[in-house]
Structures are given as structure tokens and as C-alpha cells.
Amino acid sequence: xxxxxxxxxxxxxxxxxxxxxxxxxxxxxxxxxxxxxxxxxxxxxxxxxxxxxxxxxxxxxxxxxxxxxxxxxxxxxxxxxxxxxxxxxxxxxxxxxxxxxxxxxxxxxxxxxxxxxxxxxxxxxxxxxxxxxxxxxxxxxxxxxxxxxxxxxxxxxxxxxxxxxxxxxxxxxxxxxxxxxxxxxxxxxxxxxxxxxxxxxxxxxxxxxxxxxxxxxxxxxxxxxxxxxxxxxxxxxxxxxxxxxxxxxxxxxxxxxxxxxxxxxxxxxxxxxxxxxxxxxxxxxxxxxxxxxxxxxxxx
Amino acid sequence: xxxxxxxxxxxxxxxxxxxxxxxxxxxxxxxxxxxxxxxxxxxxxxxxxxxxxxxxxxxxxxxxxxxxxxxxxxxxxxxxxxxxxxxxxxxxxxxxxxxxxxxxxxxxxxxxxxxxxxxxxxxxxxxxxxxxxxxxxxxxxxxxxxxxxxxxxxxxxxxxxxxxxxxxxxxxxxxxxxxxxxxxxxxxxxxxxxxxxxxxxxxxxxxxxxxxxxxxxxxxxxxxxxxxxxxxxxxxxxxxxxxxxxxxxxxxxxxxxxxxxxxxxxxxxxxxxxxxxxxxxxxxxxxxxxxxxxxxxxxxxxxxxx
Numbered sequence: 301x302x303x304x305x306x307x308x309x310x311x312x313x314x315x316x317x318x319x320x321x322x323x324x325x326x327x328x329x330x331x332x333x334x335x336x337x338x339x340x341x342x343x344x345x346x347x348x349x350x351x352x353x354x355x356x357x358x359x360x361x362x363x364x365x366x367x368x369x370x371x372x373x374x375x376x377x378x379x380x381x382x383x384x385x386x387x388x389x390x391x392x393x394x395x396x397x398x399x400x401x402x403x404x405x406x407x408x409x410x411x412x413x414x415x416x417x418x419x420x421x422x423x424x425x426x427x428x429x430x431x432x433x434x435x436x437x438x439x440x441x442x443x444x445x446x447x448x449x450x451x452x453x454x455x456x457x458x459x460x461x462x463x464x465x466x467x468x469x470x471x472x473x474x475x476x477x478x479x480x481x482x483x484x485x486x487x488x489x490x491x492x493x494x495x496x497x498x499x500x501x502x503x504x505x506x507x508x509x510x511x512x513x514x515x516x517x518x519x520x521x522x523x524x525x526x527x528x529x530x531x532x533x534x535x536x537x538x539x540x541x542x543x544x545x546x547x548x549x550x551x552x553x554x555x556x557x558x559x560x561x562x563x564x565x566x567x568x569x570x571x572x573x574x575x576x577x578x579x580x581x582x583x584x585x586x587x588x589x590x591x592x593x594x595x596x597x598x599x600x
Numbered sequence: 601x602x603x604x605x606x607x608x609x610x611x612x613x614x615x616x617x618x619x620x621x622x623x624x625x626x627x628x629x630x631x632x633x634x635x636x637x638x639x640x641x642x643x644x645x646x647x648x649x650x651x652x653x654x655x656x657x658x659x660x661x662x663x664x665x666x667x668x669x670x671x672x673x674x675x676x677x678x679x680x681x682x683x684x685x686x687x688x689x690x691x692x693x694x695x696x697x698x699x700x701x702x703x704x705x706x707x708x709x710x711x712x713x714x715x716x717x718x719x720x721x722x723x724x725x726x727x728x729x730x731x732x733x734x735x736x737x738x739x740x741x742x743x744x745x746x747x748x749x750x751x752x753x754x755x756x757x758x759x760x761x762x763x764x765x766x767x768x769x770x771x772x773x774x775x776x777x778x779x780x781x782x783x784x785x786x787x788x789x790x791x792x793x794x795x796x797x798x799x800x801x802x803x804x805x806x807x808x809x810x811x812x813x814x815x816x817x818x819x820x821x822x823x824x825x826x827x828x829x830x831x832x833x834x835x836x837x838x839x840x841x842x843x844x845x846x847x848x849x850x851x852x853x854x855x856x857x858x859x860x861x862x863x864x865x866x867x868x869x870x871x872x873x874x875x876x877x878x879x880x881x882x883x884x885x886x887x888x889x890x891x892x893x894x895x896x897x898x899x900x901x902x903x904x905x906x
Contacts, residue, residue, distance in 0.1 A: 317807065317808065320807075320808045321723045321727035321729070321808060322723075322729065324719050324720075324723055324808075325719075325720060325723045325724075325735075327716070328716060328720050328739070328779055328783070329735065331776050331779065332738065332739055332742055332779070332780075335750065335754070335757075335776045335777075336738075336741075336742035336745065336750070336777075337738070337742075338753075339749065339750040339753040339754065340745065340749055340750070342752070342753040343749050343750070343752055343753060346752060355752065355756065399637075399640060402633060402636060402637055403637070405630075405633060407633075407634075407637065413637055413641060415889075415892055416641050416644050416645060417640065417641075417644055418892070418896065419644070419648075419885065419888055419889075420644060420647075421888075421895075421899065422833055422881075422884045422885055422887070422888035422895065423837070423881050423884065423885065424836070424837035424839065424854050424880060424881065424884070425837070425839065426837075426839050426854045426857055426858050426877075426880065427854075427857070427877045427878075427880050427881040428647070429858075430651075430857065430858075430861050430873055430874070430876075430877040431647040431648075431650060431651050431874075431877060432647060433861070434650075434654075434667075434870055434873065434874070435646075435647060435650050435667070439663075440662055440663060440665070440667055440870060441667055442667075444665040444667065445665060445666075445667050445668045447665065448665035448666070475643075475644070475647065479644065480899060483896055483899065483900065484900065487900060532744055535746060536746050536747070538839070538840055539839035539840065539854070542839070542843075542858065543839075543858055543861070546862065557746065557748060560748045560751075561748070561751075561844075564751065564752060565751075565844070570752060573748075573752070574752060576748075577746065577748040577749045577751075577752075578749070580746040580748055580749070581745060581746055581748075581749045584744060584745065584746055585741075588741065588744045589741070592737055592740055592741060592744075593737075596733060596736070596737050596740075
């Protein structure tokens with residue numbers, strides 16, 4: 301506002317006008333300060349207290365964390381997250397990359413096909429969960445249908461199988477997000493210098509070599525973004541598990557997010573629930589903070 | 601989906617398009633290419649197909665192993681049941697009241713978070729001050745935290761504010777955690793807006809809000825659409841907050857759908873479940889079909905340009 305000022309002392313109106321931008325921003329700052337960072341501190345604190353059904357403030361040190369790592373269900377949840385998370389990220393990236401490369405071959409009706417690949421992203425995980433829950437149900441879904449077609453011995457009961465149920469979560473989650481990863485890679489492919497590709501082609505590079513040596517290495521930023529997005533979605537996965545398996549059979553498909561919810565709100569172990577939430581936050585922060593840091597620094 | 605390859609053959613059959621057919625060559629490799637793409641189309645459409653056909657047939661046809669078949673006897677009864685008479689939780693109200701809850705929740709939350717995001721983006725780009733990038737970073741990080749971290753204090757806070765278990769409470773929660781993304785969109789968009797225009801208007805004596813209202817807002821159409829669609833989709837599809845902070849009569853659609861499907865009493869009416877799932881999916885799906893371009897832009901802006 302320095303332009304409009306003259307030599308006279310700024311009056312209250314001018315001062316208000318100068319403060320206006322910050323004033324406009326202040327509700328957001330207050331909201332974020334309280335509801336994001338204040339709450340993080342609060343939950344962090346709770347994880348060191350003896351809170352059960354309600355928040356309490358008796359300090360118990362690291363006890364909740366020690367207990368947490370002794371609970372079998374937490375162990376299952378973490379193991380499941382590792383299985384689910386790595387398969388989810390790897391399959392989504394592989395499928396996304398494959399589809400992006402295929403779609404980048406001057407395909408007729410590309411827009412239409414893209415629309416089909418990407419629509420699951422618009423759905424709620426609950427809807428996805430319901431659809432796949434019944435489709436994978438051996439009683440009425442795929443197994444029953446294939447048997448009805450005459451293949452009497454066909455079995456596909458993963459969703460009811462303690463060992464295999466976690467893979468049904470991978471199936472449904474990949475279905476939902478792989479189109480999105482495809483879109484990210486496709487955007488990356490479109491940004492690659494076509495002169496370079498032409499030059500390589502003239503030099504006699506095969507299509508395979510072209511992609512392996514020139515195209516895919518240039519997609520590194522897209523891989524980074526996809527990894528960050530998928531990893532953070534995997535850690536936060538909650539809705540899909542609830543709708544698809546409810547964490548079952550037994551505790552076979554528990555993830556940290558469902559563990560936190562049930563320990564906090566149905567088993568009245570709020571201290572332990574808070575400790576598990578803190579671990580989730582730390583894991584996500586380890587992935588997101590370096591990413592945001594580099595993105596924001598670049599832009600300046 | 602399977603029309604793509606036939607369009608292909610049509611083009612190559614005509615000799616007049618020699619030149620173009622070099623681009624879209626009709627070779628075995630391209631047939632395989634289109635076949636693979638078509639198979640993936642089927643893969644992505646299959647669950648939608650299952651939902652639609654099974655919502656239109658009597659339960660007996662599903663339990664007899666006919667999930668993949670078209671209905672022998674078409675019926676809209678499952679839709680009627682899911683909408684107005686199905687047992688959701690304790691009451692046989694159908695999903696209608698919860699659909700309305702979701703609308704009452706989404707509209708104000710989207711409107712307010714978008715408006716605040718626009719103002720924030722304006723301040724952060726055109727009135728940047730020392731530390732505004734750090735502030736933005738802190739704001740962004742808030743988008744990515746696992747919300748498990750805020751469930752406990754938020755439940756208490758809503759109680760203190762007298763909003764526990766109510767639709768306004770849900771509006772508030774979504775507003776709070778939606779601001780980060782809406783600010784991100786507008787900030788990145790306004791960063792590309794010529795600052796000279798703003799400075800020129802300032803010299804002409806235009807104030808803070810006049811500049812926003814008369815200069816930035818009129819050109820914010822595309823990003824506003826992106827932001828509204830993103831917020832709408834996210835808030836409509838939310839489950840965690842709905843499940844944590846709503847009562848029986850303030851549940852959003854996703855929570856009610858889950859209750860409908862998971863309810864352990866009585867016969868499992870799969871056809872009703874599918875009809876309910878489509879109802880829950882329809883608003884966001886319609887938005888995607890009508891304005892998919894903007895939806896994708898929002899997705900990309902939320903990830904690639906974190």
C-alpha cells in the first residue's frame with residue numbers, strides 16, 4: 301500500500317487497510333493452528349497418558365507405545381500395511397505406466413478410454429467396497445458365476461480366507477486408483493521432448509529400448525509424485541477395509557487406521573489409540589515433508 | 601469400448617486416407633494394442649456393470665448364481681426399497697434422509713471452503729509477506745496428515761461447541777480440513793496471474809477487496825470449478841468423519857450405505873445394496889461425466905504440484 305501513502309502520519313483507517321490482507325488470512329491461520337497443529341499436540345500428549353474411554357491426563361511415559369508393540373492386532377495391522385502398501389504401490393505404478401504408454405500410441409478415442417480408466421477415482425471407497433465385496437463373495441459372486449458356467453471346481457474365496465483376504469483389499473484399491481496413476485504418467489509422457497525421441501528412433505533404437513533408456517528415466521518426477529500419493533493413501537486406508545471386509549475375517553485385514561479407530565472408540569484404550577495415530581503421522585510425515593519441502597523450494 | 605478397434609479397421613479400409621492410415625496403421629501390433637486397451641476397459645467397467653444389472657433384478661436371480669447375467673425380469677423395486685423403505689441401522693427409512701444429510705453437509709462446506717481458499721490464495725500471492733511460504737507449507741501439510749490424529753480432540757471440541765452429532769458439526773469439520781486444498785488451488789492459479797495488473801489497480805486507488813472482486817475473481821472461473829469439484833467429491837465421499845462425528849439422524853450417505861450393507865439382521869438383499877451403492881455414487885459420478893476435465897485437473901494439481 302506504500303503507493304497511496306503521503307508524508308502524513310498513517311491514520312487508523314490506513315493502518316486497518318495495511319493489515320487487511322493479514323486479517324483476511326487470520327481465520328485460516330487460527331483454524332490450522334488449532335485444528336491441525338493444536339490437535340496434533342493434543343493427541344501426541346494423550347499418547348503418553350492413561351486415557352481410556354475419555355481423555356485423562358495422568359502421565360504414563362512410553363507405556364502406551366510399549367503396550368502397543370506387544371499387541372498382536374497391531375503387529376497384524378503393521379504387517380498388513382507393509383503387504384498391502386507395497387503391492388498397492390507396485391501394481392498401481394506398473395499398471396499405470398503400462399496403460400499410459402499404451403494410451404500414448406496415438407490411440408483413437410483416447411479421451412473416451414481415459415475417462416473409463418479414471419472414473420473409479422470419483423467413487424467413494426465405500427461404494428467400491430460394496431461392489432467388490434459382493435463380486436468377490438464366493439456364495440454369489442465370481443466363484444458362483446464361474447461354477448454356474450460349468451467349471452464346477454472353480455474356487456475363489458480369498459475374501460473369506462484369513463491368509464488371502466488382504467489381497468482382496470489390494471485388488472479393490474488397485475482398481476480404484478490405477479487409472480489415476482495412469483493419468484499422472486500420461487501427463488509425464490506428454491511433457492517429454494519429442495525431438496529427443498525422434499532422434500533416438502532415427503538412430504535405430506527399438507521401441508522397447510526407447511522406453512527403457514529414454515522415456516522411463518525421464519518420468520522420475522511422475523514416479524515420485526505417484527509414490528508419495530499412493531503411500532499416503534495406503535497408510536490412511538480405512539473406508540475400503542471397513543466396507544470390503546470390516547477388518548475380517550477375524551483381524552486378518554486390520555490396518556493401522558482401523559486399529560486406531562477400534563482401540564480408541566470401541567475398546568476404550570484411548571492412550572493406545574493415540575499412540576498408534578502418532579505412529580501413522582510420523583510415517584506419513586517422513587514421506588510428505590521432504591516432498592513438500594522440495595516442491596515449495598523449487599517454486600521460489 | 602470395443603468400438604475402438606472397428607473404427608480403426610474402417611479407416612484403413614478406405615484407400616483415400618493413405619496418409620492418415622500411416623499414422624493409424626492397421627497392423628497386428630495395433631490390433632493387440634487395441635485389444636489390451638479394450639480388456640482394461642472391461643476390467644474398469646465390470647464393477648459398475650455388476651452394480652447396475654444387479655440393482656435391476658430380483659434377489660432370487662442373484663442368489664441363483666446369475667450375478668453376471670442381464671436381468672431376466674427387470675425391476676425397479678430394489679431402487680424403491682433402497683431409497684425409501686430399506687432398513688438402515690435401526691429404522692426402515694431407506695437412504696433418502698441420509699442422501700439429504702449429505703447434500704446439507706456438502707453444499708455449505710464446499711461453498712465456504714472455496715471462498716476462503718480464493719481469499720487465502722489471493723493474499724498469499726498478491727500480498728505475500730515474510731513467512732507466507734512457510735505458512736503455506738504448514739497449511740499444505742495439514743491436508744496430508746492422517747485424520748486419526750485429530751479424531752479424539754475433534755470429538756471433544758465438537759461437544760464443547762455444541763455441534764456433536766449434527767450436520768453443522770460435519771460441515772465445520774469438512775470446512776476446517778478442506779481449506780488446505782482450496783488454498784492450494786487458488787494460490788497456484790493466482791501465482792500465474794500478472795501482478796502488474798494488481799499494482800496498476802492499486803495506483804488507481806482500488807482497495808484490497810475491490811481488486812479481488814473486480815480483477816481476480818472474474819478470471820477465476822476454471823480454478824473455482826476445479827476446486828468446487830474436488831471439494832464436492834472429497835466431502836461427499838468422506839467416510840471417516842461421517843462415521844466418527846454423526847448420530848443416527850445426521851449420518852451422511854456413505855455411512856448409511858455401509859450400515860445398510862453390513863447390517864447382519866435378516867436376508868441380505870444384494871440388489872438393494874447395489875441400488876444404494878449407485879445412489880451414493882451417482883452425484884460424484886455425474887459431476888465426473890459432466891466436468892471430468894476439471895476433476896482430472898484437480899487431481900493432478902493436488903498431487904503433481906503439491
